[in-house]
Amino acid sequence: MLLAIDWGNSNLRAAVLDGEGRPLRRLARPDGCSSLAPADFAPRLASIRAELGAEALPALACGAVGAREGWAEVPYVPLPAAPLDVAARLHAVPGAGLHIVPGLAATTPPRAVMRGEESQLAGLDLAEGRVCLPGTHSKWVTLEGGRVTGFRSYQTGEMFALVTRHSRIAAPGDADDPAGFDAGLARADAPLPLTASLFAIRTDRLLGALPEGQGIAAVAGLLIGAEVGHALTEGAPGPVTLCGDPAMTRRYARALARHGVPCREVDGEAAAWRGLARIARAAELAHG
Amino acid sequence: MLLAIDWGNSNLRAAVLDGEGRPLRRLARPDGCSSLAPADFAPRLASIRAELGAEALPALACGAVGAREGWAEVPYVPLPAAPLDVAARLHAVPGAGLHIVPGLAATTPPRAVMRGEESQLAGLDLAEGRVCLPGTHSKWVTLEGGRVTGFRSYQTGEMFALVTRHSRIAAPGDADDPAGFDAGLARADAPLPLTASLFAIRTDRLLGALPEGQGIAAVAGLLIGAEVGHALTEGAPGPVTLCGDPAMTRRYARALARHGVPCREVDGEAAAWRGLARIARAAELAHG
Numbered sequence: 001m002l003l004a005i006d007w008g009n010s011n012l013r014a015a016v017l018d019g020e021g022r023p024l025r026r027l028a029r030p031d032g033c034s035s036l037a038p039a040d041f042a043p044r045l046a047s048i049r050a051e052l053g054a055e056a057l058p059a060l061a062c063g064a065v066g067a068r069e070g071w072a073e074v075p076y077v078p079l080p081a082a083p084l085d086v087a088a089r090l091h092a093v094p095g096a097g098l099h100i101v102p103g104l105a106a107t108t109p110p111r112a113v114m115r116g117e118e119s120q121l122a123g124l125d126l127a128e129g130r131v132c133l134p135g136t137h138s139k140w141v142t143l144e145g146g147r148v149t150g151f152r153s154y155q156t157g158e159m160f161a162l163v164t165r166h167s168r169i170a171a172p173g174d175a176d177d178p179a180g181f182d183a184g185l186a187r188a189d190a191p192l193p194l195t196a197s198l199f200a201i202r203t204d205r206l207l208g209a210l211p212e213g214q215g216i217a218a219v220a221g222l223l224i225g226a227e228v229g230h231a232l233t234e235g236a237p238g239p240v241t242l243c244g245d246p247a248m249t250r251r252y253a254r255a256l257a258r259h260g261v262p263c264r265e266v267d268g269e270a271a272a273w274r275g276l277a278r279i280a281r282a283a284e285l286a287h288g
Numbered sequence: 289m290l291l292a293i294d295w296g297n298s299n300l301r302a303a304v305l306d307g308e309g310r311p312l313r314r315l316a317r318p319d320g321c322s323s324l325a326p327a328d329f330a331p332r333l334a335s336i337r338a339e340l341g342a343e344a345l346p347a348l349a350c351g352a353v354g355a356r357e358g359w360a361e362v363p364y365v366p367l368p369a370a371p372l373d374v375a376a377r378l379h380a381v382p383g384a385g386l387h388i389v390p391g392l393a394a395t396t397p398p399r400a401v402m403r404g405e406e407s408q409l410a411g412l413d414l415a416e417g418r419v420c421l422p423g424t425h426s427k428w429v430t431l432e433g434g435r436v437t438g439f440r441s442y443q444t445g446e447m448f449a450l451v452t453r454h455s456r457i458a459a460p461g462d463a464d465d466p467a468g469f470d471a472g473l474a475r476a477d478a479p480l481p482l483t484a485s486l487f488a489i490r491t492d493r494l495l496g497a498l499p500e501g502q503g504i505a506a507v508a509g510l511l512i513g514a515e516v517g518h519a520l521t522e523g524a525p526g527p528v529t530l531c532g533d534p535a536m537t538r539r540y541a542r543a544l545a546r547h548g549v550p551c552r553e554v555d556g557e558a559a560a561w562r563g564l565a566r567i568a569r570a571a572e573l574a575h576g
Contacts, residue, residue: 112491153488155484167446192518193482193517194481195444196442196518198443226481230479
């Protein structure tokens with residue numbers, strides 16, 4: 001048994017896992033690293049242990065908890081690297097009964113870093129091909145011979161939040177409106193910088209050329225479409241594994257279908273638990 | 289003499305102008321339309337008149353004051369239109385001694401709208417060629433035979449504010465750092481969506497490939513470079529007239545120089561005063 005924690009910047013999820021990485025008990029909290037001071041981490045972990053009845057279990061955490069602003073800065077493992085290679089480089093937090101998983105870094109252009117996604121990758125059964133992990137900072141990962149050989153980040157989720165919270169591009173509405181989303185995907189085909197294509201959504205709403213209620217879904221479609229359209233120009237062709245929140249992978253599947261690219265959708269949370277269990281086993285932290 | 293007001297969303301500028309459009313007295317205030325309720329406009333105008341000793345002068349305003357959220361919604365003049373064509377379509381605000389200048393709209397794709405820039409265009413002595421008006425929502429305008437035949441908007445200034453205020457892409461720093469700005473311009477050449485190229489600035493800072501202090505200037509260079517690079521693929525080649533805040537037109541001139549495109553820089557405030565004076569004269573609002 002293992003206490004596994006996916007401890008991101010905004011939120012955390014924790015679970016007690018069985019030997020196969022299946023969650024027996026779980027919790028989710030808004031205690032992301034960006035809201036915590038250094039002295040906050042140890043008491044939060046104690047409170048997680050108490051809530052999940054996991055006082056005596058070895059604990060393994062991935063995500064921003066290992067970043068500069070996290071509990072302890074854990075050096076990245078450079079590419080190429082197999083996802084399970086991180087097991088040899090875990091960082092033990094003194095006195096906490098906790099190990100932190102290092103992220104991966106591509107240190108030559110295009111430079112890129114990940115923290116947390118490596119654990120999801122460790123939970124996939126994939127040695128070759130492309131994986132897209134949508135999110136605040138989406139990642140497109142290339143796997144060759146069981147190793148990650150490169151990846152790129154797109155701040156698609158963050159841009160969506162910036163634009164819909166702090167600008168007048170889109171009125172409030174349903175981000176999954178299918179007609180609006182498809183209109184956004186189609187707009188992503190134009191060779192325009194996003195500063196022009198995002199603003200065009202506002203203009204078209206103003207001039208009645210885009211229904212008011214479709215604006216926010218059009219923004220989602222445009223940003224996801226721009227990411228997918230570009231990502232498909234890089235790396236090998238072939239099916240894409242989408243690993244993330246099911247509501248999100250569904251949107252990406254729709255964008256890929258527009259390009260005729262097949263995909264398989266994997267639940268990102270389940271992949272993270274499977275991956276953390278495998279990393280713990282490889283590091284002989286937990287005995288199942 | 290005329291009381292001229294450039295009344296935008298965030299700020300306003302007002303001036304008492306002589307017959308040539310030269311400001312005799314002027315003021316600037318943060319009383320943009322977005323901070324005002326409908327009942328606020330008349331008392332603000334009275335206070336402007338009092339401060340500038342302009343109680344008895346005809347007044348002419350351009351900008352967001354004529355938008356849906358402004359004092360009165362004034363219909364756009366459709367393209368093609370000469371900048372001075374707006375003089376025939378001024379909106380008189382009852383009882384206020386104020387006329388509002390309509391904006392221009394391109395109602396066929398690429399659809400675009402402007403409010404305020406038409407008055408700056410009326411202050412330029414240009415019948416043919418391209419004008420760039422940098423700002424929150426930059427405009428690139430094509431003039432043919434004295435008429436505006438098309439334009440496009442880029443939310444470059446707004447995106448810069450969104451990214452630098454609400455994201456961790458760039459640390460605080462000098463937005464005019466020359467090396468950082470040039471590094472950003474160079475990054476704009478890559479065929480990447482801005483969600484990838486903006487995020488790469490953060491990654492490269494993290495990995496030490498871009499000096500920490502250059503991040504914010506790199507964001508400015510990237511966003512301006514993406515705008516300029518795309519705008520130069522549209523419309524006729526030739527010199528560009530840059531009309532705006534001198535600190536801003538200087539940045540755009542640097543981006544244009546990278547493409548070998550000559551430009552002329554015109555102060556945007558002076559152009560607005562000249563243009564409003566010309567519009568007032570064409571509408572016979574002001575004499576002398």
